[in-house]
Amino acid sequence: MMKALGSSRLSRRRFLTASASLGIGTIAAPYVARADDPTLRITGWGGKWGEIMKAEIGPAFESEFKCKLQIDSAFPYLPKLQASSRSAPIYDVLHTNSNEQWAAAEMGLVEPKIDPKLVPNLADVYPYAVSDKIVGVSIFTSAIGLGLRTDKGYGSITSWKELWDAKYNGVRGGYVIPVNSLGQAFLMMCGTLFGKGQTDLDAAYTALEKLKPIKIVDFTGAMEKMLLSGEVGLCVIHDSGIYRYDGQNQPTDFVSPSEGVLSLEQVLTITPGSKMKELANAYVNYMLRPEVQKRLAETVWYSPANKKVKLDAKYDAKLLTTPEKVSKLIQVDWKWYNERKDEIDQRVNRIFRA
Amino acid sequence: MQTTASHSPSLAAARQAAPARTAGSVRHYGRYLYLAVNIAILIFLLAPIAIVVVFALNPTPFIQFPPVGVSLRWFEKFFASRDFMHALGFSLEVAVLTTIAATILGASAALALARGNLPGARLIVATMLSPLMLPAILTGLALFQTYVLLDVGRPTWGLVAGHTLVTLPYVVRTTLAVLHNFDTRLEEAAQNLGASPLRTFFEVTLPLIKPGVLAGAIFAFIVSFDQFPVSLFLVSPGNETLPVTLFNYLKFDLDGTIGAASVVSIVLAFVVVIGLDRTVGLRSYVKL
Amino acid sequence: MSSAATTRPNGLALFILPSALLFALFFFLPIGLMALMSVLTGNPVVAPKVAFTTRHYARMIDDPFYLEVIWTTIRIGLVTTLVALAIGYPLAHWMARIKSRTGHALLLMAVLAPMLTGIVVRTFAWMTLLSDKGVVNQTLMSLGVIGQPLKLMYTETGIVVGLVHIYVPFMVLTLTGVIGRIDERLEQAAENLGASPLRAFLEVTLPLSLPGILAGSLLVFALAISAYVTPILLGGFQIMTLPILIYQQISANFNVGFAAALGIVLLMLSLGLVVAYNRALGLVSGQRELQ
Numbered sequence: 001m002m003k004a005l006g007s008s009r010l011s012r013r014r015f016l017t018a019s020a021s022l023g024i025g026t027i028a029a030p031y032v033a034r035a036d037d038p039t040l041r042i043t044g045w046g047g048k049w050g051e052i053m054k055a056e057i058g059p060a061f062e063s064e065f066k067c068k069l070q071i072d073s074a075f076p077y078l079p080k081l082q083a084s085s086r087s088a089p090i091y092d093v094l095h096t097n098s099n100e101q102w103a104a105a106e107m108g109l110v111e112p113k114i115d116p117k118l119v120p121n122l123a124d125v126y127p128y129a130v131s132d133k134i135v136g137v138s139i140f141t142s143a144i145g146l147g148l149r150t151d152k153g154y155g156s157i158t159s160w161k162e163l164w165d166a167k168y169n170g171v172r173g174g175y176v177i178p179v180n181s182l183g184q185a186f187l188m189m190c191g192t193l194f195g196k197g198q199t200d201l202d203a204a205y206t207a208l209e210k211l212k213p214i215k216i217v218d219f220t221g222a223m224e225k226m227l228l229s230g231e232v233g234l235c236v237i238h239d240s241g242i243y244r245y246d247g248q249n250q251p252t253d254f255v256s257p258s259e260g261v262l263s264l265e266q267v268l269t270i271t272p273g274s275k276m277k278e279l280a281n282a283y284v285n286y287m288l289r290p291e292v293q294k295r296l297a298e299t300v301w302y303s304p305a306n307k308k309v310k311l312d313a314k315y316d317a318k319l320l321t322t323p324e325k326v327s328k329l330i331q332v333d334w335k336w337y338n339e340r341k342d343e344i345d346q347r348v349n350r351i352f353r354a
Numbered sequence: 355m356q357t358t359a360s361h362s363p364s365l366a367a368a369r370q371a372a373p374a375r376t377a378g379s380v381r382h383y384g385r386y387l388y389l390a391v392n393i394a395i396l397i398f399l400l401a402p403i404a405i406v407v408v409f410a411l412n413p414t415p416f417i418q419f420p421p422v423g424v425s426l427r428w429f430e431k432f433f434a435s436r437d438f439m440h441a442l443g444f445s446l447e448v449a450v451l452t453t454i455a456a457t458i459l460g461a462s463a464a465l466a467l468a469r470g471n472l473p474g475a476r477l478i479v480a481t482m483l484s485p486l487m488l489p490a491i492l493t494g495l496a497l498f499q500t501y502v503l504l505d506v507g508r509p510t511w512g513l514v515a516g517h518t519l520v521t522l523p524y525v526v527r528t529t530l531a532v533l534h535n536f537d538t539r540l541e542e543a544a545q546n547l548g549a550s551p552l553r554t555f556f557e558v559t560l561p562l563i564k565p566g567v568l569a570g571a572i573f574a575f576i577v578s579f580d581q582f583p584v585s586l587f588l589v590s591p592g593n594e595t596l597p598v599t600l601f602n603y604l605k606f607d608l609d610g611t612i613g614a615a616s617v618v619s620i621v622l623a624f625v626v627v628i629g630l631d632r633t634v635g636l637r638s639y640v641k642l
Numbered sequence: 643m644s645s646a647a648t649t650r651p652n653g654l655a656l657f658i659l660p661s662a663l664l665f666a667l668f669f670f671l672p673i674g675l676m677a678l679m680s681v682l683t684g685n686p687v688v689a690p691k692v693a694f695t696t697r698h699y700a701r702m703i704d705d706p707f708y709l710e711v712i713w714t715t716i717r718i719g720l721v722t723t724l725v726a727l728a729i730g731y732p733l734a735h736w737m738a739r740i741k742s743r744t745g746h747a748l749l750l751m752a753v754l755a756p757m758l759t760g761i762v763v764r765t766f767a768w769m770t771l772l773s774d775k776g777v778v779n780q781t782l783m784s785l786g787v788i789g790q791p792l793k794l795m796y797t798e799t800g801i802v803v804g805l806v807h808i809y810v811p812f813m814v815l816t817l818t819g820v821i822g823r824i825d826e827r828l829e830q831a832a833e834n835l836g837a838s839p840l841r842a843f844l845e846v847t848l849p850l851s852l853p854g855i856l857a858g859s860l861l862v863f864a865l866a867i868s869a870y871v872t873p874i875l876l877g878g879f880q881i882m883t884l885p886i887l888i889y890q891q892i893s894a895n896f897n898v899g900f901a902a903a904l905g906i907v908l909l910m911l912s913l914g915l916v917v918a919y920n921r922a923l924g925l926v927s928g929q930r931e932l933q
Binding site for chain 3: 384388391392395396398399400401402403405406409420458459460462463465466467469470471472473476478479480481482483484485486487488489490491492493495496497499500503515516518519522526527528531532534535565566569572573576579580582583596597600601604608612613615616619620623624627
């Protein structure tokens with residue numbers, strides 16, 4: 001089993017592959033999946049999103065397009081994609097947040113633009129979903145703002161700056177900035193709040209220093225749980241993280257601060273080396289269909305990118321479903337951030353170490 | 355090792371004549387202290403397990419103490435979840451395969467190192483232990499990279515190989531320890547009595563090093579079942595090990611399902627260990 | 643006890659071959675690749691133009707932060723090892739000396755139980771115990787002992803507690819075999835000669851169990867410095883150890899080269915310590931390690 005090598009430049013690779021494949025490849029041959037249906041390999045979150053994808057959306061896509069959907073939900077995705085060869089990437093479609101998509105695009109791992117001819121539903125999305133701050137297409141977004149406990153007598157919170165108030169010492173929640181996009185977006189918000197704008201890193205660092213003591217986590221799921229258990233009273237979180245407990249009578253609420261909410265986009269891109277381009281584009285298009293968008297949005301409380309989606313009243317009231325609401329979203333310049341990520345991380349690791 | 359106390363009458367007389375320095379009461383206090391310390395340690399070891407069980411039965415979907423009730427909903431969720439069940443089965447499968455591989459390879463390597471007069475044996479031992487020293491996450495990534503290079507994807511044997519790599523050191527270590535303290539005169543005696551080297555090996559050596567090999571095998575099983583960082587990169591969708599599935603689950607849901615998974619794991623692993631005991635004989639864990 | 647005769651490899655030496663093959667294919671090759679990547683600017687497998695560079699290693703020296711991280715990692719490893727030894731020895735001794743078979747089996751199960759729980763869950767259990775809303779704090783607060791929750795998590799102490807809990811079984815199981823093989827008659831002889839049980843222990847048992855102590859300590863130290871799940875979950879990302887940094891570099895910064903360099907540093911450090919331990923073992927037991 002010798003796969004044709006894409007390039008002739010990598011002689012070292014060819015030699016190794018040739019000699020090793022003869023031995024190992026023969027043994028490995030039976031283990032390579034030989035599915036009868038074409039398989040589309042994508043990534044996807046776990047939790048509620050994963051459940052509904054596995055239960056409804058996935059099977060519906062599979063039967064309509066006569067294929068198999070292989071969803072990798074073992075985080076992290078990008079290192080695996082990075083380590084796999086360009087001509088045989090381990091994913092056909094990459095679903096992750098905008099910051100990672102930009103990093104992937106810079107490394108040449110994903111295509112920066114989706115072709116509107118192959119994905120017709122692209123014509124129906126809000127401008128933010130295909131803006132110059134996005135690679136690929138954003139299929140959903142959430143608003144990053146403040147989450148709070150309503151039973152602790154905090155009163156009404158209206159500004160980001162209240163997070164710095166000393167009365168929240170010991171119950172303040174934030175994110176591990178190097179690994180979490182909400183944390184990164186928040187860092188740039190600090191630049192806007194206390195300095196000249198998103199790119200004012202010095203102001204952001206100073207502000208973060210003053211934010212301690214703070215409990216930091218690496219994933220929003222953990223933050224949701226800390227808020228529910230009372231471990232945290234006021235935190236940075238996206239609206240979905242609060243609203244998804246709707247109906248459970250939890251003493252939590254979401255606040256859109258007056259200075260603005262940041263955009264946490266769910267973005268899809270296609271890998272250039274994918275052998276399933278047609279299916280991949282079909283998938284992206286499928287995820288932008290109004291019915292699919294509606295179902296997912298109402299399960300996990302994401303704001304759909306397709307303008308034509310009509311959500312039920314209670315979702316419509318809280319999510320960003322009109323051009324006006326959506327235009328208030330602050331999109332982050334991820335290209336700029338990723339260029340400086342190493343130094344920012346170095347600095348931030350220092351700031352938050354115990 | 356025989357050390358005969360001198361039976362000279364003067365010593366016996368001296369012993370009787372000398373006052374019992376370690377009076378009975380002091381011995382007793384010492385004994386109680388010894389037990390108390392050990393019980394305290396046991397409590398330390400088992401308390402988190404108790405907590406996990408409590409958590410597995412508490413109906414609230416986040417960390418909360420004291421618990422509000424008893425409910426089996428997390429066990430239901432765990433057993434109903436196709437992902438978890440598959441992961442459990444897959445973890446067991448991988449663990450069994452790994453244990454077999456690690457035990458055979460590790461025990462033979464230990465024999466070679468202890469008896470084979472290999473040059474640079476000390477260095478070889480250090481090298482064999484080095485998979486433990488390297489952060490497993492790097493080993494996992496390196497293996498993934500190599501599999502990509504060799505164009506084999508992420509097959510199960512690749513995962514088993516990775517697990518064997520990180521469990522082999524345990525088997526080598528424990529077997530070496532037994533061989534280190536081994537009384538070779540037992541083998542010499544057998545050979546003096548006419549047994550061939552091969553027969554000596556199977557009927558004298560092997561049974562006597564069994565405790566060490568078995569201890570290593572148990573380590574191998576447990577470590578493989580519990581292994582996380584290497585698996586992180588080597589599992590493929592649909593074939594995830596339980597720790598990976600649990601860790602990813604933790605990102606989104608911090609509820610009692612993890613506790614349920616854990617209780618099930620403990621019970622299952624006990625069954626395996628006790629099974630090993632009954633069949634292979636842990637009770638041979640007595641002194642030589 | 644080395645036989646005075648030949649030191650040429652005999653037939654048994656061949657038994658090392660299967661393991662050697664495994665190591666060659668699944669360890670040296672991948673790690674070699676990693677070592678290679680630590681001195682390259684990119685990944686040769688996927689990027690066409692890469693050059694040799696020492697910048698990954700230089701970065702570690704340039705910034706004292708990385709040396710701090712290395713020191714934190716070692717420090718946590720050392721403390722964990724010492725505490726695990728202090729806790730593990732009494733238990734191992736009891737387990738080795740206990741006469742009843744049932745008792746031994748029960749102890750064995752008690753020691754194995756933490757290991758069988760699974761690292762993710764076990765660490766999570768410690769989170770349940772140590773967090774502000776967790777068992778310890780809630781109990782103490784409801785008893786009125788403290789007014790504010792104690793900061794047990796997000797500290798090195800929390801991490802050490804979690805790590806010790808995970809690695810004590812390894813220490814116990816390593817020690818119990820060694821202690822079990824120490825002939826009790828030696829201790830009895832000492833006591834017959836007039837020593838107190840404590841003295842018999844200190845001067846007979848303890849020295850004889852030194853190989854086990856060293857082996858167990860080495861094992862726990864190696865595991866503790868490469869631990870990843872526990873420090874992350876209990877340290878709350880505010881304590882940075884080398885494995886956590888490596889993970890961050892791989893998963894969030896995509897700097898495989900730098901991560902590889904960090905990993906090689908950790909490996910070298912550990913190997914050095916293994917050699918040192920083996921030397922110490924040789925000195926202490928008064929004989930060479932294996933032959």
